[in-house]
Amino acid sequence: MPESSPGPAVAVAKLSFSYGRQKVLDGLSLEVPGGISFGLLGPNGAGKTTLIRLLVGLLKAKSGTILTLGQKPSPRIARLIGYMPQLPSLYAELSVIQNVEFFARIYGLRDRKQRGQRVEEVIKLVDLWEHRKKSVGNLSGGMKQRATLACAIVHNPRLLFLDEPTVGLDPELRVTFWEYFTTLTRQGATLVISSHTMDDAAHCDHLAFLRDGRVIALGTPDELRRATGQAKATLEDAFLHFVRRQEKQDVR
Amino acid sequence: MSGSTLTIAGRIINQLIRDRRTIVLLVVVPLLIASLVGVSVPEKSILDYTAPAILAVLILFFGFLLTGISFLRERSQGTLERLMASPVSRLDIVGGYLLGFLLFAIVQTMVLFFYLIYVLNVNYYGDLWQIIVFEILIGIGAVCMGTFFSVLAKNEFQMVQFIPMIIIPQMFLCGLLWPVSQMPDYLQWLANALPMTYGVSGMRALMMQGQGLLDIGKEVGILAAYAVGLLVLAALTLRRGSG
Numbered sequence: 001m002p003e004s005s006p007g008p009a010v011a012v013a014k015l016s017f018s019y020g021r022q023k024v025l026d027g028l029s030l031e032v033p034g035g036i037s038f039g040l041l042g043p044n045g046a047g048k049t050t051l052i053r054l055l056v057g058l059l060k061a062k063s064g065t066i067l068t069l070g071q072k073p074s075p076r077i078a079r080l081i082g083y084m085p086q087l088p089s090l091y092a093e094l095s096v097i098q099n100v101e102f103f104a105r106i107y108g109l110r111d112r113k114q115r116g117q118r119v120e121e122v123i124k125l126v127d128l129w130e131h132r133k134k135s136v137g138n139l140s141g142g143m144k145q146r147a148t149l150a151c152a153i154v155h156n157p158r159l160l161f162l163d164e165p166t167v168g169l170d171p172e173l174r175v176t177f178w179e180y181f182t183t184l185t186r187q188g189a190t191l192v193i194s195s196h197t198m199d200d201a202a203h204c205d206h207l208a209f210l211r212d213g214r215v216i217a218l219g220t221p222d223e224l225r226r227a228t229g230q231a232k233a234t235l236e237d238a239f240l241h242f243v244r245r246q247e248k249q250d251v252r
Numbered sequence: 253m254s255g256s257t258l259t260i261a262g263r264i265i266n267q268l269i270r271d272r273r274t275i276v277l278l279v280v281v282p283l284l285i286a287s288l289v290g291v292s293v294p295e296k297s298i299l300d301y302t303a304p305a306i307l308a309v310l311i312l313f314f315g316f317l318l319t320g321i322s323f324l325r326e327r328s329q330g331t332l333e334r335l336m337a338s339p340v341s342r343l344d345i346v347g348g349y350l351l352g353f354l355l356f357a358i359v360q361t362m363v364l365f366f367y368l369i370y371v372l373n374v375n376y377y378g379d380l381w382q383i384i385v386f387e388i389l390i391g392i393g394a395v396c397m398g399t400f401f402s403v404l405a406k407n408e409f410q411m412v413q414f415i416p417m418i419i420i421p422q423m424f425l426c427g428l429l430w431p432v433s434q435m436p437d438y439l440q441w442l443a444n445a446l447p448m449t450y451g452v453s454g455m456r457a458l459m460m461q462g463q464g465l466l467d468i469g470k471e472v473g474i475l476a477a478y479a480v481g482l483l484v485l486a487a488l489t490l491r492r493g494s495g
Contacts, residue, residue, distance in 0.1 A: 056337040079339040089334035093267045105259040106338050135270065151334075 007070055009034040009159050009190035010055060015064030017050055017213075024050045026213040027064070033206070034158075037181055037191040041201045041239065042210030048194035049086060051210075052163045055192070056083045069159055079108055082157030086164045088144035090151065092137030096128050099136055100150050107155030122150040125180060142173045149180065160184065162193045166200055178203045198235040207235075209242050217242040256340040260348025264322075265355055278318070278356060282310050282364045290372040303374040304455035305428040308390055310364060312448055313419050315357040315394025316401075323349055323402040324411045336490075346487040350395050357391035377462030385465060386458055386472070390451045393475050396482035397447070403489045422448035427456075447478045 010032035017025040025047045032038045040048045053059045054066060057073030071077045090099050100119045109115040123129050126146035131139065136147055145165065152160060162181075166174045181191055181203070193204065201207055202221055209217040209224070217224055217238070224238040233241075268274060289306055293299040326332040335345060365387060368374045376383065401418060405411040425432070425439060426448040432440055443449045454471035457463040465472055 058333060058337055075339045075341055078337060081337075083334070083337045085330055085334060085337075087330050089330035091263065091267055091331060092329075093270045094263070098263075098266060102259065102263045103338070106256060106335070106340055108339065110255070 007034075008032055008067075009069060010038075010192060011065075011067040012051075012055075013065045015051075015054065015066065016062050017047075017054060017059065018062060019050075024213050025054075028210075028213060028215055029064075030208050030215050030218060032190060032192055034190050035185060035188055036205035037185050037193060037203065039201050039204030039207045040192065040194040040210055041196065041198070041207055041235075043196055045212075046196075046210040047213040048196075048210055049163055050213075052083075052161050052192070052194055056081060056161055079155070080158045082152040082155065082160040084148055084152040084160070084162045084165055086167065088136075088141075088148040090136045090144060090147055093135060095133050095135055096123060096139070096147050096150070097132040099147060100154050103151040104154045109155060118154060118156070122154050125153075125183075126150045127176070142169055145169060145173075145177075149177070153184065157189060159190045160192070162191060164194055164196070166195065166197070174199070198239070201235045209239055211243060211246065214246075216246045254341075254344055256344040257347040257351065260335075260340070260345060261351035261355075264349060264352025268352075268356060278314075278360055279363050282314055282360055283367055285310065286364055286367055286372065290368075296373070299372065300375050300460065301456075302428070303368050303372070304376075304459040305426070305452040307361075307365060307368065307387065308451035308455045309423055309426065309428055309448060311357065311361050311387055311390045312394045312397075312422070312451060314360055315353070315391050316398040316419060317415065318356060319349065319353045319395045319398025320402040320405075320411050320414065321398075321408065322353065323399055324405055324408055327402070328407060342487045342490045346399055346483060346490060349399055350392070350483060353395045353398070354388075354391060357395055358388055361387045361391055374459075376459040378458040379464065382465045383455070383458045386454055386468070389472065389475050389479070390455075393447050393451070393479045393482070396479045396486065400482040400486040400489070403486050422446045425449065426452045428452060447475055450474045 008031040013029045015025050015028045016023070028047070028051065040051065042048055050059065054061055055068055055073065057078065066073055069077060069080055091102070094102070097119065100123055101115070104115050104119055109118060123132050126149055128143060128146055128150065131143060136144060139147065145168070149165065152162070166177055169177060181193070185191055185205070193200065195201065204221065206220055207218070207224060208215050217227070219227070221235055225233045225235060228238050228241040230237060286306065289302065290299060293302060362384070365384070369376065397418070401414045402411055405414060425435070425443040425446060427443070432443045432449060435443060450471040454468045454475070457468045457471070
């Protein structure tokens with residue numbers, strides 16, 4: 001079972017990043033406490049995927065600092081981190097079990113017996129045991145998403161980055177995914193989940209609203225709803241409230 | 253060599269083995285080309301002269317093609333990026349691909365070689381094992397070259413453009429069609445800077461003149477240097493991300 005980190009699981013300070021001249025992140029700062037599910041919420045183009053790719057070390061920051069589990073992103077710390085990209089990044093010719101087994105080995109699960117048990121455990125967790133011998137290329141989109149999740153969690157990561165993990169899933173599967181995520185946080189893992197749907201946001205313990213590469217609000221879903229001053233405000237109302245507030249500040 | 257290198261190599265071998273159509277094509281296409289050469293050559297002596305060069309060229313061409321396209325496909329499908337977010341080093345990744353694809357390059361080489369010798373009755377005078385070792389060296393160079401150029405290409409279309417750019421000029425300049433010594437000086441200079449030239453001259457020395465690997469130390473050294481240099485360059489240029 002993964003241990004919770006004593007400090008914040010993720011600490012980002014004054015982070016900026018551009019693709020050429022296009023600024024994607026603009027002095028972004030946030031901290032993610034350990035052992036919770038933390039949602040990065042924002043519209044398309046807000047910088048969610050770029051932030052996650054920076055956090056897992058796939059991109060290099062132009063300025064600012066990133067600490068994951070107290071260290072700079074590197075292959076060494078990557079052993080403790082899980083990453084589920086937006087698109088299923090699996091080997092289509094290989095079976096489900098071969099894909100999960102490969103990632104188990106890559107993440108250092110050397111003991112054959114322990115690895116076999118863990119591979120079986122995660123494939124059962126995502127409910128693909130019956131399909132374990134099927135080539136991933138022959139699976140449905142939802143099954144591929146589940147197999148991708150199994151690959152991301154097979155090494156029991158302390159910190160898990162999930163980039164829009166519920167996109168394209170039917171409502172039933174979406175509920176199932178949130179059940180997995182709750183199980184993982186109960187076991188002590190920290191989850192950072194990007195999404196643009198308020199349905200996902202409601203499941204998170206903490207949220208950061210992102211817009212134009214900046215954090216415009218931070219807090220629990222209840223805190224963010226209450227900040228609107230309306231008794232029955234939804235998270236959508238809360239997001240729009242903070243967008244308007246940010247726009248007023250920018251005008252000033 | 254780390255465990256991750258072997259894991260990546262094992263995964264590539266598994267992937268190709270499960271793709272049966274690709275396996276069949278890997279064997280059948282070089283044989284078809286070799287057969288075409290065999291039946292189109294008017295005299296047996298010309299085939300004996302051409303076969304070593306054909307072997308070197310085909311090994312380089314198919315090794316480059318297989319590795320380049322496969323490596324690039326991994327990038328376009330996002331699987332390479334997924335791997336780059338894991339604890340493996342860039343050298344593990346490039347080394348794993350080299351080992352994995354090398355196995356298929358060797359199989360392809362052996363099939364082609366024995367087909368030329370036993371079906372098309374090409375004569376050879378050198379030691380069989382020394383010829384095979386040199387062929388494997390050419391295969392390593394081809395896999396390293398494919399890996400390096402696929403790192404430079406952003407999509408399959410660009411990778412396909414590298415074939416006429418990288419392989420075809422070498423085919424014209426390597427001595428397959430006419431001797432390098434009969435080319436203009438500046439072309440000789442260019443030919444002597446290209447790996448395929450050394451592959452062809454080494455194969456001819458081994459198969460036609462019965463020389464050994466020690467006699468063709470220059471060819472072995474230059475091909476090995478090319479392979480190591482391209483492998484290191486591929487690892488250095490492999491980006492963790494696209495930013």
